[in-house]
Amino acid sequence: MPAAIEVRGLCKQFGTVKAVVDLDFEVSSGRVTGFLGPNGSGKTTTLRILLGLVSSNAGVATFNGRRYLDLDDPVHHVGSVLEATSFHPTRRAEDHLKTVALAAGIPAGRVAETLELVGLSDVARRRVGKFSLGMRQRLQLATALLGDPEVLILDEPSNGLDPQGIQWLRSFIRHQASLGHAVLVSSHLLAEMEETVDDVVIVSQGRLVLQTTLLDLANRSGSSSGLRIRSPELDRLGSLLEGIPVAYRQVASDTLVIDRATPEWFGPFAAKNQIVLYEVTHERSSLEDVFLDLTQGYEAPVPGAPA
Amino acid sequence: MIASIRSEWLKLRTTAVPWVLAVIAAAVTGLLIVTVFVNGGRGPAGGPGGGPDQRLGTGAVLHTTQQLRNLAGAGISADLFALLLGVLCVTTEFRHKTVTLSLLVNPHRPRMVAAKIVTTALLSIVLAVILLAVTVTGGGIALSAQGGSFTNLLHQVPAVAPGMIVVFALFGVLGVGVGSLITNQVAALIVCLGWFLIVEQIIQGIWNGTTRWLPTGAAAAAANVTRGRGVHVALFNWWEGSLLMLAYGLAFAFLGSAILMRRDVT
Numbered sequence: 001m002p003a004a005i006e007v008r009g010l011c012k013q014f015g016t017v018k019a020v021v022d023l024d025f026e027v028s029s030g031r032v033t034g035f036l037g038p039n040g041s042g043k044t045t046t047l048r049i050l051l052g053l054v055s056s057n058a059g060v061a062t063f064n065g066r067r068y069l070d071l072d073d074p075v076h077h078v079g080s081v082l083e084a085t086s087f088h089p090t091r092r093a094e095d096h097l098k099t100v101a102l103a104a105g106i107p108a109g110r111v112a113e114t115l116e117l118v119g120l121s122d123v124a125r126r127r128v129g130k131f132s133l134g135m136r137q138r139l140q141l142a143t144a145l146l147g148d149p150e151v152l153i154l155d156e157p158s159n160g161l162d163p164q165g166i167q168w169l170r171s172f173i174r175h176q177a178s179l180g181h182a183v184l185v186s187s188h189l190l191a192e193m194e195e196t197v198d199d200v201v202i203v204s205q206g207r208l209v210l211q212t213t214l215l216d217l218a219n220r221s222g223s224s225s226g227l228r229i230r231s232p233e234l235d236r237l238g239s240l241l242e243g244i245p246v247a248y249r250q251v252a253s254d255t256l257v258i259d260r261a262t263p264e265w266f267g268p269f270a271a272k273n274q275i276v277l278y279e280v281t282h283e284r285s286s287l288e289d290v291f292l293d294l295t296q297g298y299e300a301p302v303p304g305a306p307a
Numbered sequence: 308m309i310a311s312i313r314s315e316w317l318k319l320r321t322t323a324v325p326w327v328l329a330v331i332a333a334a335v336t337g338l339l340i341v342t343v344f345v346n347g348g349r350g351p352a353g354g355p356g357g358g359p360d361q362r363l364g365t366g367a368v369l370h371t372t373q374q375l376r377n378l379a380g381a382g383i384s385a386d387l388f389a390l391l392l393g394v395l396c397v398t399t400e401f402r403h404k405t406v407t408l409s410l411l412v413n414p415h416r417p418r419m420v421a422a423k424i425v426t427t428a429l430l431s432i433v434l435a436v437i438l439l440a441v442t443v444t445g446g447g448i449a450l451s452a453q454g455g456s457f458t459n460l461l462h463q464v465p466a467v468a469p470g471m472i473v474v475f476a477l478f479g480v481l482g483v484g485v486g487s488l489i490t491n492q493v494a495a496l497i498v499c500l501g502w503f504l505i506v507e508q509i510i511q512g513i514w515n516g517t518t519r520w521l522p523t524g525a526a527a528a529a530a531n532v533t534r535g536r537g538v539h540v541a542l543f544n545w546w547e548g549s550l551l552m553l554a555y556g557l558a559f560a561f562l563g564s565a566i567l568m569r570r571d572v573t
Contacts, residue, residue, distance in 0.1 A: 014571075045573075052414045053407060054571040069414045080411060086404040091321040099321075103314035103412045143408065 002065035004029045004151050004182030005050065010059035012045055018206055019045040023059070025201040025211045027184045029150070032177045034197035034214075035186040038295055042206035043186040044082075047155050051080055063151055075104045079144030080153040081137070089129030093120060093139055096128055097146060106146050114142040119168075133160030141172070152176055154185040158192055170196050190291040204295040220290050227261045230254050230279035237275055254278070311413060311422035312429070315396070318405070319430070324395045329434060332385040336438045339381040340445045343369070344453075369450060375460050378446045380467030382438025383530055387503060389431035389475040393482015394499055396427050397563075398492035407572055417564040424483045424560055431479030435471045439464065470530035470545065477529060477552035481522065484559025487567055519543050525551040 005027035012020040020042040027033045037043050048054040050061040052068040063071065063078055071077050087096060097111040115121050118138040123131070128139065137157060144152060154173070158166050173196050176183050187193050190200075200217055202209040210217075231237055234256060241248050247259040258266065263282050270277055319325050369375060397420075400406040413419050443464060447457045482499070489495040503523060511518050518524040519542045528548025542548060 048571075048573065051411060053410060054573060055569070071414075074414060075412055082407055083404070086407045088318075088322055088399070088403045088405055090323060091318075095317065095321040099314050099318050100408065100412050102317055103311050103409075105310055 002062065003027060005033075005061075005063055005153075005184055006065070007046065007050070007061045008059055010046065010049060010061055011057045012042075012049060012054065012206075013057055014045075020049070020056070021206040023203065023206065023208050025208060027151075027182050027201075028199070029182045030177055030180045031198040032173055032183045032185060032196055033199040033201060034190070034193040035184055035201050035203070036190055036193065036291060037186075037188065037203035037209075039188050041188075041203045041295070043188075043203060044155055045206075046203075047080070047082070047153055047184075047186060050153065051078070051082075073104060073147070075100065075106075075147035075149065077147070077149050078151045078153060079147060079149035080155075081140040081144050081157050082155050087128040087131075087136065087139070090127050092125050092127055093131070094124040096139065097143060100143055100146055104147055110146055110148075114145045117145060118142045118172075134162060134165045137161060137165070137169075150181050152181055152183045152185075154183065156186055156188070158187065166192065189288075191286070191288045194287055202291065202294055209294050214287075217287060217290060225260065225262075225282065225284040227258045227263065227266055228279075228281040228283050229256055229258065229266070229277065231256075231275060231277050233275050236273075240273055240275075257283070308418075308422065308425070311418070312426050314412075315422050315426035316430070318400075318409075319396060319426070322399060324399060325392065325430060328388045328392055328395075329437060332382070332388040332434060332438060333441050335385050335388075336382045336441050337445055339384055340378065340442060340449065343374075343378050343381060343446070344449055369455055370459070372463065375463040376467055378450070379439070379442055379460055379463045380471060380530075381442045381446070382435065383467070383471050383474065385434075385438055386471075386474050386478050386526060386530075387499075389427075389434055389478035390482040390485075390499055390503075391496070392430060392434070393423075393427040393479045393484070394486040394495045395482075395492070396423050397483055397486030398490055398495050401490040402492045410572060416567045420483065420487050420560055420564045420567065423487075424480050424556075427479035427483050428476040431475040432472050435468075435475035439468055439471060473545075473549055474526050474530040474552075477526065477549060477556060480553065480556035481559065482556075484556045484561075484563055487563025488559050490567075490570075519548075520551070522552060522555055524548070525555070 003026040007023055007025050010020050010023040011018075023042070023046060035043055035046070045054060046061070049056045050063075050068060061067070068074055068078065091099075093115065094111060097114065098108065100106070101108060101111050112121070112124070115124050118141050120135065120138050120142060123135065128136065131139065137160060141154075141157070144154075152173075158169055161169060173183055173185060177198070185193065185197070193200075194214070197214055199211070199213050201211045228251075229237070230252075232254065234250065234254060237256070238248070238250070241258070246261060248256050250256045263280060266280065270280075369378060400409055409419060410416065413422075443460065447460055450460055451457050485499060486495050489498055507521050507523050510521065519528065524542055525548040528542040529545055529552055543551065
């Protein structure tokens, strides 16, 4: 059975700029996939190719094995939120949805339903030009949901949302996945996606850096954790550490950092050697750090730098 | 296709475009009715039949067939508004980027252009009918006030209505064609107005025989009325003119669709 979304060998060049280079990834049903990369890494271009808005120079981008252009009634299969600007400012929210409903043969009752779903029922008759950015994003989501699609594509949907809005979006996305829908959501901030996504597709400069599960990514970050220790007895601690195979470095007159150490190991070690401690901090490099390492390292490889 | 047309109409009527165009076109037509009376029947189309004794205030009223036809068909001079309707039907979508959503709903671009062509043609016909209503009521009231015959005016409507309807529909089609070729709204409007108000005049001035081949000449033939732009040359007959207009409109629409197919919507 083909994947809900499949991208194979996708290439796109704008003039001399290579926006997407030989990109491969898959998105499964019932899971939320974060499409992550810095600004300008080709995420939006990839999504627009998927949706038939931009042509590709090579490769395929399909939904359950079919191109968007070949889907009958595409809005019944794929719902998409692109940028927050594609509204006519004098059109009322309700009418905006009706233009889609009419063209796609969706019953008029569904318009009120989706407005309710995104919490915009009270402003259904208001002109979109008067909407805040957050309200526009909600209206975009309502538009995407009109056809009750089994695949959702969301391009930076949290842009312009306040913290409550982001919270709401998170539960909205999780709910969609729990219904068995495939959700592909792009972002340039992994931190924002940490609580939402199951899988990650990380791109940089139009190329795939990594496709994996969030769990795997979290393990990578855990493996590069360390202990930051403040103590008046750094000299003695240092000579004790010389005797065992750990890497450490002094970062201040009273502070040193031990790489890949855990408090469970260091606590008994310090007690046994009767070292006075002022402070022990378990430092985990965050997912964001891993993400930055992955994308930046890819962007600007430094010769001779440790991997 | 009917669903797409209903959607296109909803898109249009939820913007100011059709309303503003209709109001301005009606106002222009109203002004033209006034000039018909002021000029004693020479009217906007500059047709024959006006004489000094028929000026407003001398007691004479419009009565010849040509005078009454000029009055009933005064709205034909607002045909460019049908063109603008077509241009705006396409370019407004690009200006506000709603074309992205339109293409997500209907990814087949030529089909989108076709839906706009049919919608605009239908609306242009409605506009022609509205303008006919304006000339018949406005002109009728003015005529009656001066002791003229309203019934005689009504009798001339069948003579001018078909021409107006055909010309408006064809200008609507041409507008969508131009709009899909030149998607930048300002550029498309400048090209249209520049062409019809300036370029055509220059071409006619240089090559006298070209008028019948130009859109204005073809439209004038289609309407079977003399537009009175100061040039009197042989025009095509009405159906030749109509076909030529349609050919212009479809050629632009075809070219526009072909380019749209290759265009990346970003």
